[in-house]
Amino acid sequence: MTNSRARETTEAIERLYISMRHLFYRGFFKPAGVSGESIRSLLKTINPEIYGTMNIPNKMELDGLMYVLDRLPEGIEECAFIHLTSDEGFDKGSFEPIVPKKRRRNCYRIDEHQMNIEVLLGRSEIYDILTHLTFLFIEADKVRNLAFIQDENWKPTRAFKIIEEVVKGEKKFSRKEKEVALIHLSSLIGRTFEETLNAYNSFGDDNNPDRLFKIIYNLGKVSLEDAKQTREREIHFSAILKERVGHHYFGEKWANKVKEVLFENDLHMRPLHIISANMHSVKNMLYGNDALKKKDHKEVDYKLYGDISDKKELRDKVSKYALEEGLIYINDKSGSNIDVQIIDLSKTDLKNTPFSGIKYNGDDVIMVFDYAFGEQAYEVMDELLRPYEHQGEVYMMKVKSVSIMGKAGILAGGKGDIMIPTSHIFEGTADNYPFENALKLDDFKDDELKAFEGPMITVLGTSLQNRDILSYFMNTSWKAIGLEMEGAHYQKAIQVASKIRHHISPDLFVCYAYYASDNPLETGSTLSSGGLGLTGVKPTYFITLRILEKILQSGKKEIPAKK
Numbered sequence: 412m413t414n415s416r417a418r419e420t421t422e423a424i425e426r427l428y429i430s431m432r433h434l435f436y437r438g439f440f441k442p443a444g445v446s447g448e449s450i451r452s453l454l455k456t457i458n459p460e461i462y463g464t465m466n467i468p469n470k471m472e473l474d475g476l477m478y479v480l481d482r483l484p485e486g487i488e489e490c491a492f493i494h495l496t497s498d499e500g501f502d503k504g505s506f507e508p509i510v511p512k513k514r515r516r517n518c519y520r521i522d523e524h525q526m527n528i529e530v531l532l533g534r535s536e537i538y539d540i541l542t543h544l545t546f547l548f549i550e551a552d553k554v555r556n557l558a559f560i561q562d563e564n565w566k567p568t569r570a571f572k573i574i575e576e577v578v579k580g581e582k583k584f585s586r587k588e589k590e591v592a593l594i595h596l597s598s599l600i601g602r603t604f605e606e607t608l609n610a611y612n613s614f615g616d617d618n619n620p621d622r623l624f625k626i627i628y629n630l631g632k633v634s635l636e637d638a639k640q641t642r643e644r645e646i647h648f649s650a651i652l653k654e655r656v657g658h659h660y661f662g663e664k665w666a667n668k669v670k671e672v673l674f675e676n677d678l679h680m681r682p683l684h685i686i687s688a689n690m691h692s693v694k695n696m697l698y699g700n701d702a703l704k705k706k707d708h709k710e711v712d713y714k715l716y717g718d719i720s721d722k723k724e725l726r727d728k729v730s731k732y733a734l735e736e737g738l739i740y741i742n743d744k745s746g747s748n749i750d751v752q753i754i755d756l757s758k759t760d761l762k763n764t765p766f767s768g769i770k771y772n773g774d775d776v777i778m779v780f781d782y783a784f785g786e787q788a789y790e791v792m793d794e795l796l797r798p799y800e801h802q803g804e805v806y807m808m809k810v811k812s813v814s815i816m817g818k819a820g821i822l823a824g825g826k827g828d829i830m831i832p833t834s835h836i837f838e839g840t841a842d843n844y845p846f847e848n849a850l851k852l853d854d855f856k857d858d859e860l861k862a863f864e865g866p867m868i869t870v871l872g873t874s875l876q877n878r879d880i881l882s883y884f885m886n887t888s889w890k891a892i893g894l895e896m897e898g899a900h901y902q903k904a905i906q907v908a909s910k911i912r913h914h915i916s917p918d919l920f921v922c923y924a925y926y927a928s929d930n931p932l933e934t935g936s937t938l939s940s941g942g943l944g945l946t947g948v949k950p951t952y953f954i955t956l957r958i959l960e961k962i963l964q965s966g967k968k969e970i971p972a973k974k
Contacts, residue, residue, distance in 0.1 A: 417883035420457050424875055425839045427453040431541050432534070435656075439647045442548045443637050454545050460881075460931050461874050462546050469557060470601035471550060471627070473610040478874075479543040480614075480626070484509040484518035484526055488551070488629040491642045492525040493544065495537060496649040497660075498746045501527060515748045524642065530652055531661055531746045535785020535872070535896065537648075542874050544646065547630070554631035555638060557599055565635055570595040571628075577621055578628045592624070600627065659790045664745035666794035669753075669778070670808075672741055674801055678755060682775045683809050684962045685795070687788075687901065688816040690750055691726070692955040693779045694733050695719050697754065700763045702732035711765050711956055717948045736760075743781075749791060752779040756966065765956060766963050773966030775811065782817060785872075788897035792904035796914050810915040811965065812849070813905055814922035814958045816951075819895035820873060821927035822885040823863045827946045829855050829954065830925045832867040835898035836889065839871060844902040849920040854957045860950055865892040867925070869899035881932050895925060920965070922958050926950035 430450055440446040455466055463472040480487070486509070487493070501519045502508060508517040516536075519527045530536050558571035567575070573595045576582060584592065597607035607623075614623040636642040655661075673679045686693060695716055700706065703725060705715060719725045734740065737758045741751035757774040761767055783791050792813075799806045821828055831852055834845040855862035868884055868891050870876060876894060884891040905921065908914040926947060 414883060414887075416877075416879035420877055420880040421839060423453045423456040424871060424880075427457070427542075427875070428538060428839070428871055431538055434541075434646075435534075435537060435648050436653065438650075438653065439645060442545070442644045442646065447545075447548070450541070450545050451549060454542065454549070454875075457875055457877055459875050459877050461876075465546060465549055467601070468553060471553060472546075473600075473602065473606065475546060476550060476626070477610070477613060479546055481513040482511050483514075483540070483543055483547070484511055484520070484528065486520055487518075487526050488547070488626050489633065490520075490524060490526040491633050491636065491644045492647070493645075494521075494525060494527045494647045494649060495530050495540065495652055496527050497652040497655050498529055498531060499649065499651050501529070530656075531748060532784040532787040533656060533790060535787060537656070538872055539785070539874065541646070542872055548634075548644070551630035551634040554600070554627055555634035557601070558631045559635060565639065568599070570599040571631065574599070574624055574628050577624045580621075596624065596627065659794055661746040662787070662790035662794040665743060665747040665749060665791060666797070667799075668741060668743075668745060669751055669780075669795065670799040670801075672739060672751075672753065673776070673778075674799070674806075676739060676753070676755075678753065678776045679799070679801075679806055680809060681755075682773070682811040682966065684775055684777045684812045684814070685810060686777060686779045686814045686816065686958060687781075687783065687792075687897075688779055688814070688955070688958075689951065690752065690779070690781055691720070692716070692816075692951050693754070693777065693959065694738065694752060695729055696766075696952065696955055696959060697759055697761070697764055698733040698736060698738070699729050701736075701760070702729040706763065711952060713949050713952055716952050720948055747787070747791060749781045749783060751781070753777070754779070756963075761963075766959060769960065769963045769967065771963040771967055773963075775962065775966040777962065783897055783900075785896045786900055789900035789904050792901050793907065796904060796908035798914055808915050810919050812920045812922065812962060813901070814962075815898065815901055815924075816922075816954050816958060817895060817897065817925050818928040818947075819867065819893045819925035820876070820929050820931045821863070821893045822881055822930070822932060823865075823892050824861050824927060825930055825933070826927050827860065827950050828927045829860055829862040829950050830867060830893040830927065831855065831862060831864040832892070832898060832923045832925070833864060834866045835869050835902050836866055836891070837869050837899040838894075842899060842903075844899055844906065846902060846906075846921055846923075848923050849961050850922045850924050850954075850957055855924075855953065857953065860953065863892040865890050867892060867898055868894040870894045870896060872896070873931075876931055878932060885932075893925060893927065894931075898923065920961070922961055924954040924957070926954060 434440045434446055458466050462475040464470045465472050506519040517529045521527055559565040559567055573592050577592050593607055594604055597604045611623045637644045737755055739753040743750050754777040796808055831850050836843045852864040909917045
């Protein structure tokens with residue numbers, strides 16, 4: 412049964428992406444039209460874990476709603492017209508950018524009815540947005556069906572009228588009256604009073620305490636106007652976006668800037684170690700002790716790194732010290748949303764770091780760049796590894812290693828555990844990328860953390876996975892240990908550059924390691940249940956420690972013995 416559901420899910424995921432790609436090139440679609448219904452039907456067939464009770468018609472999915480709205484611009488539930496655009500100069504007008512809480516993208520409220528969302532990260536971002544919007548439309552239509560009597564007049568229920576009173580704010584509600592309104596809201600959305608109260612507190616803040624009421628009200632209102640055909644919902648893709656997607660427009664600008672900075676600082680002929688990771692762990696491990704006047708005691712001080720993560724003044728001190736000591740920071744202006752740090756190891760004092768015992772004496776350069784998103788990983792890595800032309804001369808990139816550290820969903824363990832991939836399998840295709848990982852299971856023996864080694868699935872979207880397909884990948888001969896969105900894309904670019912196009916040396920080594928942000932097979936442990944918080948500190952720094960050890964050991968030069 413599970414295998415047949417897994418096959419059905421795989422087929423639905425493939426069809427969903429083919430449909431989305433078709434609609435993208437077509438240029439627009441109506442969520443309530445034939446195309447919109449087709450996408451909705453496929454998402455319901457997949458029934459992803461992250462969207463919880465989406466398929467139950469009389470029960471709103473609150474955790475999934477919070478997850479989606481954190482990644483979409485505030486106010487999107489009020490808009491019938493959603494335009495996906497490229498970077499088309501909206502910032503040059505008087506429009507204030509709206510940045511979603513959990514996604515670095517600029518969005519613009521054009522007028523009362525229209526929201527523009529800038530898409531700079533390629534197809535994966537388009538699919539991600541469309542999947543979240545489809546979930547939102549399903550929930551909106553649920554509200555409409557629960558809040559209005561379905562006849563030719565669409566008369567609102569008593570509960571919806573009370574919700575409308577709260578939203579319009581014409582009457583001052585006492586605490587008791589607000590609780591009564593919450594009881595009506597909970598009955599409308601098919602949730603207990605306790606669940607609704609928790610959601611009310613989670614969604615609201617001091618500036619907008621009644622946000623949950625407003626979201627439910629506007630979802631129902633916009634859906635009703637669509638059903639009555641007074642204001643039909645539409646999604647549009649701009650001509651510029653269609654022209655730029657797939658052409659590495661932003662990735663090329665980003666990579667050229669990085670190479671230009673390496674050249675300006677006379678680092679372009681040095682051995683280069685590329686790390687895709689966060690913007691803090693490498694910096695904190697190399698500069699944290701000296702910046703904060705702490706003495707290294709040979710043991711890694713995870714508490715110190717936790718304190719730095721938790722306190723802005725400590726983060727600022729480390730950043731200021733690192734820049735004074737020669738760290739070069741590139742604040743990305745290309746549109747790729749990927750910042751870069753460049754560290755010249757020949758100028759870096761390792762005496763007061765966890766690496767003092769290595770006795771490093773090389774002149775390698777470390778380049779750390781921020782996380783890419785899905786298919787964007789291929790674009791930026793492919794462009795970065797290409798030869799660089801400067802003043803009529805062509806320079807090959809002197810890449811000695813590539814390391815990828817990121818968050819992933821784990822299948823075999825729990826939040827905070829570590830995954831060491833031996834291959835990347837691209838979901839929905841026959842593409843697979845086995846490789847020799849310089850990081851091994853033995854590198855991660857620890858009393859507190861578990862580590863797992865094996866194949867990992869690079870998925871088309873983390874928000875599309877369900878229990879059946881994940882169980883299939885874990886329990887069959889695939890024996891997958893986790894899922895993420897970038898690994899296969901990175902490895903494809905590395906293999907093309909090193910083994911086929913010979914842009915870089917085939918002798919480079921690669922390090923891949925991930926720490927678990929969630930276990931999508933465990934109830935209450937999916938991405939919609941919240942982030943890792945400080946639980947993620949130890950695995951993040953443990954992986955960083957091992958990656959830096961491999962880099963520094965590879966860069967040691969033998970000092971000739973005295974005669």
